[in-house]
Amino acid sequence: MHDTTLIILIGTICGIACRLNLLRTDYRQYPTYPHGRIVHLALGVIASGLGAVLVATLLDKNYTAVTFLTLAAQQFRDVRNMERQMLTNVDSMELVPRGVTYIEGIAMAFEGRNYLVIANAFFSALATHFFTWIGGLIVGLIGLFIAHRFMSGRTLGSVVEIKKAKVHFQGPNLFVDDILIYNSGLKDSQEKLVKNGVGLILVPKNANATVTIGNLGQRQAILHDVSTILGVYHDSGEPSLVPLSKRDLNSGRLALFLLPLDRDPDKAIEIVRRVPLLENAYRRPLKGSVKPDRQL
Amino acid sequence: MPSQAVSNFILAVCTLDSTSVGGSGPIFYCKDEEELQKVSLYLEKILDAMAHELRPGTMILVKH
Numbered sequence: 001m002h003d004t005t006l007i008i009l010i011g012t013i014c015g016i017a018c019r020l021n022l023l024r025t026d027y028r029q030y031p032t033y034p035h036g037r038i039v040h041l042a043l044g045v046i047a048s049g050l051g052a053v054l055v056a057t058l059l060d061k062n063y064t065a066v067t068f069l070t071l072a073a074q075q076f077r078d079v080r081n082m083e084r085q086m087l088t089n090v091d092s093m094e095l096v097p098r099g100v101t102y103i104e105g106i107a108m109a110f111e112g113r114n115y116l117v118i119a120n121a122f123f124s125a126l127a128t129h130f131f132t133w134i135g136g137l138i139v140g141l142i143g144l145f146i147a148h149r150f151m152s153g154r155t156l157g158s159v160v161e162i163k164k165a166k167v168h169f170q171g172p173n174l175f176v177d178d179i180l181i182y183n184s185g186l187k188d189s190q191e192k193l194v195k196n197g198v199g200l201i202l203v204p205k206n207a208n209a210t211v212t213i214g215n216l217g218q219r220q221a222i223l224h225d226v227s228t229i230l231g232v233y234h235d236s237g238e239p240s241l242v243p244l245s246k247r248d249l250n251s252g253r254l255a256l257f258l259l260p261l262d263r264d265p266d267k268a269i270e271i272v273r274r275v276p277l278l279e280n281a282y283r284r285p286l287k288g289s290v291k292p293d294r295q296l
Numbered sequence: 297m298p299s300q301a302v303s304n305f306i307l308a309v310c311t312l313d314s315t316s317v318g319g320s321g322p323i324f325y326c327k328d329e330e331e332l333q334k335v336s337l338y339l340e341k342i343l344d345a346m347a348h349e350l351r352p353g354t355m356i357l358v359k360h
Binding site for chain 2: 171172183184185186187188189236237239240
């Protein structure tokens with residue numbers, strides 16, 4: 001086989017493998033199956049083709065081909081816009097919305113992953129040139145593992161401790177342990193809330209976590225994930241049955257009032273533990289050099 | 297999502313004590329606690345609003 005053809009072929013295959021590995025449709029059903037996946041697979045093929053062809057053209061001393069990459073960057077920024085727009089539109093129809101922070105995070109991940117695909121295709125194509133096709137495949141595999149590790153972010157369980165808490169009423173006020181959630185006057189609603197509610201308290205492990213779980217986007221993401229997996233005891237036009245999160249301002253703890261269809265607090269705790277720590281919500285005040293005492 | 301604009305409105309008031317409320321909003325006088333609960337529940341469903349107990353015997357229906 002011609003040398004250039006082999007470079008492009010190996011680079012493209014490694015790039016596509018990388019995209020396939022990063023494209024998971026899990027409980028969130030996102031990207032949607034099947035058409036959402038096809039869209040992203042097609043873009044992944046284009047991205048890996050770009051990365052692989054770049055090596056071939058550079059070897060041909062055709063250096064202006066680098067300008068191609070700017071075109072690719074523009075293309076993938078559009079992917080981000082497309083994802084953002086679609087998710088925002090769909091979000092208004094959700095019983096428990098994802099929230100803009102979660103959506104931005106997803107859109108950013110889609111853009112970022114395409115660049116990883118380009119990089120993987122580029123390096124494996126380059127390795128094919130220097131170390132034949134076996135070297136190319138090995139570099140492609142290594143890149144695939146690096147991309148996989150690099151793109152799986154942290155979860156909430158690493159920054160907070162999660163405890164079960166009692167849902168109860170004091171007069172018309174709904175409490176999760178000692179944190180006030182909201183006021184609900186109807187006896188009928190109060191009975192439903194106590195019967196179906198599950199209370200959790202998130203205790204931050206340090207000041208970074210305190211700020212992060214104060215973020216409304218992160219809190220909405222938690223409520224959305226729990227509602228997706230355990231279902232939600234809520235409908236449109238039922239404003240008195242809403243899952244909600246409230247902060248205890250003195251300690252920074254976060255009270256979660258959940259209304260799952262599957263009322264198992266242990267499952268709820270495990271789900272909250274696995275909620276992604278949104279990169280747009282995560283803050284690190286402890287890194288601030290003006291705070292040597294490391295307290296918030 | 298929080299916004300700077302006023303988003304919560306009192307749509308109606310239900311009460312047992314006619315001397316405790318007033319103003320321009322719709323007020324529903326009820327004769328006992330049972331009727332108060334019933335009227336508030338119906339209004340909640342009709343208006344898609346949430347019934348809050350302001351004090352014993354007085355409910356406000358708020359659109360959130």
